Amino acid sequence: MNSSWKVVPDAANVCKEPFPHFVMANVLSDTLADSILHWFETDAVWHLHTSSFFSQYELDLSYDDLPVQCHEFFNRDIYGVLIQQMGRAFGRDMMDRVSVTAHRLLPGQMIGIHTDEPSGDCETHRLIIQLNRGWTEANGGHLVFFSENDAEAIHSVVSPVHNTSIGFELSDRSYHAVERIFSGVRFTIIFSFWAARYEPKIDLAHLPLPNYRNLIEYLATQGAEDTLHSRGTLLDHLQGVERILDRWGYPMYLRMAGLFHSIYGTEGFPKPRTSDRENVKNLIGERAEKLVDHYCSMIRRSFVEATISDHKILLCRDGSDRPVTEKELHDLVVIDLANIAELLPRLADKADIIADDCFWYRQVRYIVNRDARIELDTLFGCLLSNLENEQALPNEAEQAILAFLENAGASNVVHGESNLLSNLLRVRDQLIAWGSPVEIAMAGLAHSIYCWIGDPTPANRSILRIVLGETAERLVYLYSTLEPMQLRAAISCLSDVDSRHDEKTVEVRLKEESLSISTNEIKMLIWIELACYMSLQNTYLDFEKYLEHFGPVPLSWLPLETGE
Amino acid sequence: MATIDCEECLVLEKFAFADMDAAISKMAAIYQDRVPVLRRESARQWCFDMKLSRAFRPPRDKFLEENLRRNFDVDLVQSCALQFSERLGTNKKIFYGLALDHCYALTQWSRWYAEHSPDREQSILLVHFDAHDDLGSPSIVPIAELGQFRSLIDLSVMSISDVRSVNHFIHRGFIGIGSFILPLLHTLPNTQFIHVIPQGNEATWVRRQKEMVLDMEERAYGDYMAMSLTTRRPMHGEKGNRHSVQTNDLSFLQTIDHYGSVFLDIDLDYFCNVYDSNQPIGIEPSPKVIKQRMDDVIAALHDSSILKNVEVLTLALSPDFFPSSLWSLALDFAENLKKAVSEHH
Numbered sequence: 001m002n003s004s005w006k007v008v009p010d011a012a013n014v015c016k017e018p019f020p021h022f023v024m025a026n027v028l029s030d031t032l033a034d035s036i037l038h039w040f041e042t043d044a045v046w047h048l049h050t051s052s053f054f055s056q057y058e059l060d061l062s063y064d065d066l067p068v069q070c071h072e073f074f075n076r077d078i079y080g081v082l083i084q085q086m087g088r089a090f091g092r093d094m095m096d097r098v099s100v101t102a103h104r105l106l107p108g109q110m111i112g113i114h115t116d117e118p119s120g121d122c123e124t125h126r127l128i129i130q131l132n133r134g135w136t137e138a139n140g141g142h143l144v145f146f147s148e149n150d151a152e153a154i155h156s157v158v159s160p161v162h163n164t165s166i167g168f169e170l171s172d173r174s175y176h177a178v179e180r181i182f183s184g185v186r187f188t189i190i191f192s193f194w195a196a197r198y199e200p201k202i203d204l205a206h207l208p209l210p211n212y213r214n215l216i217e218y219l220a221t222q223g224a225e226d227t228l229h230s231r232g233t234l235l236d237h238l239q240g241v242e243r244i245l246d247r248w249g250y251p252m253y254l255r256m257a258g259l260f261h262s263i264y265g266t267e268g269f270p271k272p273r274t275s276d277r278e279n280v281k282n283l284i285g286e287r288a289e290k291l292v293d294h295y296c297s298m299i300r301r302s303f304v305e306a307t308i309s310d311h312k313i314l315l316c317r318d319g320s321d322r323p324v325t326e327k328e329l330h331d332l333v334v335i336d337l338a339n340i341a342e343l344l345p346r347l348a349d350k351a352d353i354i355a356d357d358c359f360w361y362r363q364v365r366y367i368v369n370r371d372a373r374i375e376l377d378t379l380f381g382c383l384l385s386n387l388e389n390e391q392a393l394p395n396e397a398e399q400a401i402l403a404f405l406e407n408a409g410a411s412n413v414v415h416g417e418s419n420l421l422s423n424l425l426r427v428r429d430q431l432i433a434w435g436s437p438v439e440i441a442m443a444g445l446a447h448s449i450y451c452w453i454g455d456p457t458p459a460n461r462s463i464l465r466i467v468l469g470e471t472a473e474r475l476v477y478l479y480s481t482l483e484p485m486q487l488r489a490a491i492s493c494l495s496d497v498d499s500r501h502d503e504k505t506v507e508v509r510l511k512e513e514s515l516s517i518s519t520n521e522i523k524m525l526i527w528i529e530l531a532c533y534m535s536l537q538n539t540y541l542d543f544e545k546y547l548e549h550f551g552p553v554p555l556s557w558l559p560l561e562t563g564e
Numbered sequence: 565m566a567t568i569d570c571e572e573c574l575v576l577e578k579f580a581f582a583d584m585d586a587a588i589s590k591m592a593a594i595y596q597d598r599v600p601v602l603r604r605e606s607a608r609q610w611c612f613d614m615k616l617s618r619a620f621r622p623p624r625d626k627f628l629e630e631n632l633r634r635n636f637d638v639d640l641v642q643s644c645a646l647q648f649s650e651r652l653g654t655n656k657k658i659f660y661g662l663a664l665d666h667c668y669a670l671t672q673w674s675r676w677y678a679e680h681s682p683d684r685e686q687s688i689l690l691v692h693f694d695a696h697d698d699l700g701s702p703s704i705v706p707i708a709e710l711g712q713f714r715s716l717i718d719l720s721v722m723s724i725s726d727v728r729s730v731n732h733f734i735h736r737g738f739i740g741i742g743s744f745i746l747p748l749l750h751t752l753p754n755t756q757f758i759h760v761i762p763q764g765n766e767a768t769w770v771r772r773q774k775e776m777v778l779d780m781e782e783r784a785y786g787d788y789m790a791m792s793l794t795t796r797r798p799m800h801g802e803k804g805n806r807h808s809v810q811t812n813d814l815s816f817l818q819t820i821d822h823y824g825s826v827f828l829d830i831d832l833d834y835f836c837n838v839y840d841s842n843q844p845i846g847i848e849p850s851p852k853v854i855k856q857r858m859d860d861v862i863a864a865l866h867d868s869s870i871l872k873n874v875e876v877l878t879l880a881l882s883p884d885f886f887p888s889s890l891w892s893l894a895l896d897f898a899e900n901l902k903k904a905v906s907e908h909h
Contacts, residue, residue, distance in 0.1 A: 451606035480606035
């Protein structure tokens with residue numbers, strides 16, 4: 001490439017928000033820029049292209065018969081260099097593939113908000129070079145970046161300054177638009193690139209973790225089951241983090257790392273469960289173990305700073321520095337946010353923690369995927385809204401869900417021989433009388449919500465998780481979506497399992513997803529079902545006949561009273 | 565006006581029904597003048613909204629919505645609870661009620677009952693002008709105490725002597741436009757019932773002595789889902805001392821020699837019943853013809869002993885039966901009737 005001009009900067013000059021992008025001035029030599037612009041203005045043959053959100057003139061530059069004065073820039077060697085530079089700038093391996101075109105926008109024309117999100121074989125990165133004569137702010141035509149799909153959510157504005165390049169990564173959040181042209185003509189050269197390892201959303205998500213039973217057993221033997229952690233056990237918390245990562249669609253190694261994220265002790269809980277790294281590697285794999293080691297070793301403050309400032313070095317608890325790759329840093333962010341998402345609903349009255357975590361989340365929001373963003377946006381939105389409104393936050397999940405049910409009018413909904421609220425309270429009382437853990441009692445109290453108030457959409461589920469907690473919400477969800485025949489089949493499949501530690505899982509296909517359900521969850525569902533049945537006073541269906549719909553159930557799975 | 569919620573929400577356990585059609589059919593039988601509409605379902609439950617049939621289905625009377633708005637400033641849903649009450653006569657002893665839906669006649673009878681506290685043997689004369697007998701069974705069962713009924717759905721109780729509970733049962737749909745008379749007849753079994761049907765209609769029965777004992781015996785109230793209600797109608801029997809007549813002859817009124825309390829109850833569809841959903845839409849008579857029929861009724865009442873003994877006067881505009889375009893005529897008729905009753909008191 002001619003050393004007198006450069007259109008792509010180094011990686012250090014790539015901004016991360018609202019999505020990875022750069023802007024660079026004076027990219028082509030004045031002579032070259034003027035030659036191309038002159039051709040655009042005179043002999044080039046433009047074709048009008050109109051769609052629902054834009055209208056512009058386009059020029060295909062992929063042909064070989066371009067004017068001589070443009071050959072210096074529009075040739076295959078230059079394209080090869082641009083591919084390499086774009087790959088380096090965005091930290092991606094690029095395919096040897098590029099397309100180039102030019103756009104001409106006239107007064108009145110504009111391009112609405114869009115993302116150009118890659119799907120299938122679509123390009124993943126864009127490079128734009130702006131060309132025009134004597135452009136002023138009053139001419140309009142600014143390129144605008146948005147933090148979300150909202151015209152109000154302007155993140156930054158790039159003026160159409162002549163001979164400026166703009167590059168950005170295309171994703172589901174690369175919202176951008178071009179302001180209407182008021183006067184003048186706005187030319188742009190558009191390069192498109194394809195990242196070599198662009199991974200479309202794949203079906204590997206949501207598969208059961210291999211050897212899950214062994215993993216849980218191992219954690220239990222390291223004391224996770226007996227260690228209290230935020231109103232439950234450490235094991236509950238670890239399983240919750242793994243489930244969240246699964247729900248967000250992250251790959252297995254990240255879920256493994258989430259499940260073991262504190263095994264070597266952390267800054268907050270320094271006591272290690274084990275220091276036998278080889279054993280952990282054998283259980284969860286080298287990649288996941290390395291992340292766990294990073295997560296457990298680092299001082300959180302340095303992690304936050306590394307992410308925000310992009311200095312990829314973690315300060316460790318033993319005083320050492322540890323370099324990490326950007327990918328590892330992003331993986332650690334995802335694990336940390338899953339950890340927060342699992343924990344924070346139970347700390348809903350801790351304003352300082354919520355504020356800190358929310359600040360942190362906003363800094364790294366661009367790193368996580370769409371499902372995670374939806375859930376975390378909802379989570380922080382609800383928690384902050386409660387704090388801002390100075391509402392008395394219930395200290396207990398039960399008070400919260402009761403207030404929620406009452407406000408939603410559960411006492412005005414007819415159920416059985418009384419109202420729904422009375423029925424739900426009876427279900428809860430019955431479960432408590434059977435000695436159920438608090439999560440099951442809470443699930444019993446809320447079991448009708450996805451029938452009555454709203455569908456189990458991701459947003460609704462996020463809200464209920466905040467109120468109920470991870471385990472109870474999952475039970476409510478399962479109760480609402482698992483058909484009786486599926487429950488029966490799951491019972492049949494798992495009924496040879498009969499002890500707390502002999503956990504097994506069964507794969508169940510629900511309407512929109514496959515879920516791995518454990519023996520323990522099946523047992524909890526049976527208890528909730530039985531409590532619902534018992535709550536209907538003067539029931540007209542014989543109890544033994546009712547029990548038949550479960551199929552053969554191990555007696556030890558039933559509450560003592562009904563088992564007898 | 566305050567909005568009264570007449571559309572109940574209901575959560576049902578799926579295991580109690582063969583399928584959703586069975587659940588819908590049961591709910592439609594229990595909730596009078598309502599249509600069960602599935603709001604949402606989960607794997608184990610259904611959630612139904614019991615929509616007012618008048619608001620759910622397009623009215624047959626195409627001018628109904630417009631006339632509701634113009635005359636009463638209400639929409640179809642709000643109209644479900646519309647009723648007007650006052651006391652008539654020099655001493656204000658006469659209970660008067662005008663409602664859109666005929667079931668609110670029971671509200672006025674309840675007011676009378678609360679004030680008079682009659683014993684079970686008291687004989688009332690109920691004169692019912694209507695194209696329909698309105699003798700369907702409400703979705704309630706009597707309990708041991710006189711004048712008290714329990715809902716089939718839950719444990720709530722309605723007492724004839726408690727107007728609020730009566731209105732509450734009507735709002736919830738347990739008592740409908742075709743089933744509001746039986747609670748009164750059950751409470752006061754010696755009530756004499758005269759059903760005056762439009763001239764030209766054929767009376768299916770002319771006179772019954774000691775008849776119409778109701779099929780409303782006590783039931784276990786927990787079995788509402790297993791009950792079949794659609795065919796429940798008054799049964800003939802030997803209990804009580806009822807004297808019931810169905811007639812299309814206004815001159816019959818002159819033969820009545822009842823000197824006790826009279827409840828005069830008029831459904832405007834007696835004069836014109838063109839939008840009845842059980843029949844093809846008929847040809848609406850001219851206002852002149854309707855006016856003549858109304859005048860004839862007032863004249864016949866004047867010629868009888870009824871007016872001087874009236875203690876409760878109730879009228880129903882019956883939307884989607886009686887044409888809303890004739891409501892101004894109906895309201896004039898109501899005023900004339902009030903005046904006629906007041907003249908005798």
